[in-house]
Amino acid sequence: MTDIGRRDALKAFSLVGIASALDVTVPQLERATHAVAALAQQQPAFTPKFFSRHEWQTVRALVDYVIPRDARSGSATDAKVPEFMDFLLADKEASENTKTSMRGGLAWMDEESRHRFSKTFVAATDAQRRKILDDIAWPAKASAGLSHGVAFFTRFRDMTASGFFSSYMGWQDVKYMGNVFHHWDGCPPAALDKLGVSYDLMKSKAGQ
Secondary structure, X not given: OOOOOHHHOOOOOOHHHHHXXXXXXXXXXXXXXXXXXXXXHHOOOOOOOOOOHHHHHHHHHXXXXXXXXXXXXXXXXXXXXXXXXXXXXXXXXOOHHHHHHHHHHHHHHHXXXXXXXXXXXXXXXXXXXXXXXXXHOOOOOOOHHHHHHHHXXXXXXXXXXXXXXXXHHHHHHOOOOOOOOOOOOOOOHHHXXXXXXXXXXXXXXXXX
């Protein structure tokens, strides 16, 4: 499976856009983001409040297929995306539909893996896991019989991306610099040559 990845994973999400896409409120999203940021500072042992032990293992495996560690930055688990998901789903305002969709989707992954390989998703080999993900990662290519898996993984991928790119690690990944002054030296010479213009010409026309 081609890494379903970091470079394609909805980097331009705004806070409101993320909330809308994930069927959560902005305050929920803010609480989860702040909780994970605090967790990253303290490094305490984390016990999930929403996910069961087995679900937690599955989530941790899945998020790193979506955003694996590479030369540029860490993986989704390094950015504590599973913790972000758990905070979001355990939140007092979390919708029952969102919680049911997550649990149902994780169960679907196990059922599909058992059907194909007689083992759960986390017990499957890397090649076997990738085979399942190959078949559900691209909605336009997926068979109709895998529609439930496609719907789950599409939403799971969005949640993984939102968790990663709202973390400090995600900000570094996209080289976000915050509200700082940026000096621009104008259009580079190669681009001016391609357009057949120059600053001297534009200045002379402006003075006419």
